[in-house]
Amino acid sequence: MSRTTTVLxxxxxxxxxxxxxxxxxxANLVEARADFAxxxxxxxxxxxxxxxxxxxxxxxxxxxxxxDHPAAPSTAELALVADRAALYAQSQAAIVxxxxxxxxxxAALEMIRTRGRVEVPRSGAAQMQPSQGSVPxx
Amino acid sequence: MCTDRSAIAAAGRPCGREAHGRAGPRTNAPLRRVASVLPIxxxxxxxxxxxxxxPRTQLAAAQAELEHAEVEGAADMPDARLHLQLASEDxxxxxxxxxxxxxxxxxxxxxxxxxxxxxxxLARRGDARARARAVxxxxxxxxxx
Numbered sequence: 001m002s003r004t005t006t007v008l009x010x011x012x013x014x015x016x017x018x019x020x021x022x023x024x025x026x027a028n029l030v031e032a033r034a035d036f037a038x039x040x041x042x043x044x045x046x047x048x049x050x051x052x053x054x055x056x057x058x059x060x061x062x063x064x065x066x067x068d069h070p071a072a073p074s075t076a077e078l079a080l081v082a083d084r085a086a087l088y089a090q091s092q093a094a095i096v097x098x099x100x101x102x103x104x105x106x107a108a109l110e111m112i113r114t115r116g117r118v119e120v121p122r123s124g125a126a127q128m129q130p131s132q133g134s135v136p137x138x
Numbered sequence: 139m140c141t142d143r144s145a146i147a148a149a150g151r152p153c154g155r156e157a158h159g160r161a162g163p164r165t166n167a168p169l170r171r172v173a174s175v176l177p178i179x180x181x182x183x184x185x186x187x188x189x190x191x192x193p194r195t196q197l198a199a200a201q202a203e204l205e206h207a208e209v210e211g212a213a214d215m216p217d218a219r220l221h222l223q224l225a226s227e228d229x230x231x232x233x234x235x236x237x238x239x240x241x242x243x244x245x246x247x248x249x250x251x252x253x254x255x256x257x258x259x260l261a262r263r264g265d266a267r268a269r270a271r272a273v274x275x276x277x278x279x280x281x282x283x
Contacts, residue, residue, distance in 0.1 A: 073242060073245070074241075074242065074245045077245045077246065077248070077249050078245070080249050080252070081248055081249055081252045084221075084249075084252035084253055084255070084256045085252060087256055088252070088255055088256045088259050091256065091259040091260050091262075091263045092259055094263045094266075094267070095259070095262050095263050095266045098263065098266035098267045098269070098270040099266055099269075099270070101270040101273075101274065102266070102269050102270040102273045102274075105270065105273040105274045105276070105277045106273050108277050109273065109276060109277050109280060112277075112280045112281070
């Protein structure tokens, strides 16, 4: 009796654990998480904060859809929208960075023209390389 | 995201500016009143239509974003062109699906909108980097001994 109860309890625990294992997220969601983390941890947070917040909201919607309806087509589509939002934020940040570089260089040129000497500013554009060529999630 | 922005922009922008530009000092007040009511009415109409035909707003927003990306020169830059093409394909699929499955069509239109938005941004990024490189090259030339 005692052994039967133990086996039954162990089986129930195993079954409950199996059911509790999180389902595998769609590839789009995995990429959206990675691209958002890349944007959040890089220069995007300071250069394009509003776009980063929008990307965070899109990712939150995709995560909720995955929790509520993991297999629905709309879940994968929301994840794709979230991924594109994260890439958009990175791209917007790169635009801001490139514009700053151009402004600095223009100012330095102006100094050359007026004073005849200048300290060359360091470019940051080459350090930001979001989404070059590949199309994640497709 | 795309839908809200486009709907508000479409509703609010042109009416106010036209009214202020053409009106004389005496006719300014009534025209201003009309101009202030028009965007609200347009927005209400848009929302009303959207409630009846779910994907219509999303399809229109995606189409607008696609055209915007084309104007930005997305077709001329490899990174941007890929996303522009995906946006175009998604929008086409959304249009085909709209009569039978409006919910899925709306979802696909949102994807198309996000793709087109990214394409436009990548095109602008390419332009901005090219401008920066050009000025920096000019600067290097100027600082060469």
